[in-house]
Amino acid sequence: MDIEEPMTPDPLTPRLPRRTMYQWFEESALRLPGHTALEIGDEVLTYAELRRLALVLAARIVRKHGGVPDRVALVAARSVGAYAGYLAIQRLGAAVVPLNPDHPQQRNLDVAQRAGVTVALVEERAAELFTRLPERHRPTVLELTEDERAEDDLLEEALEEALPPVPSDLAREAYILFTSGSTGQPKGVPILHRQFSPYLEHNIPRYEIAPGSRLSQVFGLTFDAHAFDLFVAWGGGATVVVPSAADLYTPVDFIVGRKLTHWFSVPSVVREAQRLGNLPLGRCVTLKHSLFGAEPVTAQHAALWHEVAPHSRIHNVYGPTELVICCSNHLLSGPSSAWPEYTGGTVPIGTMYPGMEGVLLDEDGRECDEGELCVRGPQRFDGYLDPRENTGRFLSYEPGGRAAVYDGSGPLTDRHWYRTGDRVRREGDVMVHCGRLDQQVKVRGHRVEIGEVEAVVRRHPAVVDVAVVALATAEGETELVAAYAGRETDPARFDAWLREQVPLHMVPARLTRLDALPLNDNGKTDRNALARILGTPEGS
Template sequence: MNQRQPRTLYQLFEDSALRHPDLPALEIGDEVLTYRELRALALTLADRIARKHGSVPARVALAANRSVAAYAGYLAIQRLGAGIVPLNPDYPEQRNLDIAQRAGVEVALVAGRTAGLFGRLPERHRPTVLELDEAERADAAAADVLAESLPPVPTDLDREAYLLFTSGSTGQPKGVPIRHRNAYAFLAHTMARYEVAPGARLTQTFGLTFDAHLFDLFGTWGGGATMVVPLAADLFRPVDFIVERRLTHWFSVPSVVREAQRLGNLPLGRAVTLKHSMFGAEPVTAQHAELWRAVAPNARIHNVYGPTELTVCCTNHGLDGDSSSWPAFSNGTVPIGVAFTDMDLVLLDEDGLAADEGELCVRGPQRFDGYLDPRENAGRFLSYEEGTGPAVGYDGTTELTDRHWYRTGDRVRRENGLLVHCGRLDQQVKVRGFRIELGEVEAALHRHPYVIDAAVLALPGADGETELLAAYAGRPVEPERLDAWLRESLPLHMVPASLTHLPDGLPLNDNGKTDRKALARILGTSEGS
């Protein structure tokens, strides 16, 4: 992306639509929409929202996914300058209603099975509801007329771009508002790094409730490229999809690849069109990176890291060339690399002082301004300036400023100028007096040649003491042999009490990450195998 004036999300899309109106913007199945056609549909929907609601809303819910109508609806909301609150159609209705009400949405765009979602609410509490027509297409010739009748294209970078809800420790999701200036800072960096330009063909693997959709949509459209949307079945055969659709960029969680490998759907050497492959949201193991190098021999592999609060990702580590030339990864996972330009980070030890290993804390233009409920900011930020003493936790009684650091909750260490992810702070457990990082045990399991994926949990045993229980996918190994193999690399107190083979793979949540709650239920009733 060339250096230019910072833009809102809709401005990024419209700049490309006006420069490249006849290039393909969106491809779903057999249907292809040009930038001109997608812009026309977005403007039509924006006009309909404004007319039905009677004014420009502040926040709009979008209960649709993976359809032309969903993407046009997203753009329509951005065209009006409203903040978007994506709702996952696969979530329980009550969860979606709770999120919409907590967000205070004034309008809701609904489609398919979510059409009746807000009918459960008393009329006085319902937002203005518009049902999307999945088959609707717009007259491109009328687009300019509509554009003139709508409010001016939004340019305020301080306005909210989207509001996502992440899992909270109390069981109630926490609202994370991301502003256009946060989004632009992320996109300006990543579009340049990943060489997004006309002719590039990018994936859209992430649901709209997952923050990585920002790059899928606006990283693609901001660069004048084509967004190619896989159906759910395509993700089980990613290489076939890459080859058939001539993709140049792939972005997903690593578990998509592991699941394809488990199903025998990962042929090697065929994904030759890929130039960049990005993986995030979970640790990327050395085994995974080496496997993907064999799948996509021409692609640069990127391990990206970042929580929702820091706008998708804020560090990157790239791997080039043959895997035999890569250095050994100390904990079995690819480093998360170095920070993005303009992002500051520090590692703080248990005493709140800078160290080579500790909690990763970050600030900079991608850092959000605080949670939807300000009470949730307490404990999540801190003040720290080098040379002035230990960090001081933020208690919520003073103004939160851009000088405060966001606490990621991730344990990270520096190795040879790179950041290495060592697991969550809340994944450090104590078993019979020993402190154990669950990520270290998982990394050891991943090194076994038969193991494709693995997870380790700390759960109460029959005697009430905490014990380690492990599950893995791949080729089954006799528990005694796997136990003996682990004892060669781990001290006895770190070897799991049970090793359960799951032939159908580890349970995944809707974002493709390991569902640890579901896994706990499985292991709680399993004796290991």
């Protein structure tokens, strides 16, 4: 059976109060101090231990910085220090600006400077990152030691006295993520606590999160879904279980070995495990809920996962970073043979979350059954870090009327609709994703602007002109391929240069030199012709 109605708590259950991210964690930590909050490999931390570690780090920040910062870079991944550091920043009421230690250094520095961070928590391998900046522009840097628990012997009461009051201002920034930007520069997306809290209020009961629940933490901290993994779990008193990079190639073994009750990943994790022969059927019997998002979920792979985890409800969740992780959901349960078929063979993105409004608009700005999905509601962000990026990304629209594109000349209000850039079709009571309206694509679950990749390739001294296109592989994945005009360059060296400029998922799989890029009748790059040229490994 195909279920579209969201699960809701009993109507007599009191509504969850709105809180800051740290308050969601602390309420569970004070209520369930001896329960397990975090598992990484062989390390297991209770809520009390993780809370104390966060307090120690928060006190270190205040001491070294000489006060409470507004924005803090967190350059760490998949370690106790990374998660305690995240909570320490939240305990101070500051915004987390996650940076991936594996991303190119210059990109990380650019993001940190755009965000205006004044403090950075860094793991050992990133300890020298900020030394590349002139001293007057460097943030206060604190290195995360291997075991912060030995760093401070202050009593918990003394730690609390050294810190400001527990943050309660929902209008403050919770975190800032940077998404791929069409201008060649990443765009900063600040998310406030008042936008994040409604997301938790909806999802904790929806996915039946409670003490004893065990949730995967697959997503990196620069990927917005990390906040689901951490704070849906901690807000409900559950355990966050962190896989290693190797575990993601054998997800079934990890789920079974760790007795997970909830799994959340991009669907490509399933496809890759299937390709490697690491997807045995019927073993994930502890899973109650499986969530997939960040890229289209095919009915074929949903049916396969149903055989892998026969007792699990399967959710396709949808939403850009600007709408706090997810704003719609489609639920599948029962035998896959009974699931309806939808356009393109994909699982619908479903129906909007409570309080969130979605409308489909055609090119003329009028409501239609297939068009651009535009969204507003309590989870919608207030605008980009650089207000100039807001122009063209929002609409004014009232039912029955015609939309007007926001031009930046007036204030941006809650009544404005955010333009997702996604083409969506309404089929029955659900929405089906039909692709992108612009040049933004998903590569291995990451949102990538073609224009940003082109801007970086264009900086190479051998390149005169460049165009990048996204092609479908035989495995159903999306890969980037590039053609450039200019001086012949060794592909391996070119590839190595690109890996120093952008994250791996933004590096084109192939770089082909052409005498000239194909043009259409308007003199613009003919991307359809280019896709045909690059559609073979030889590029001919």
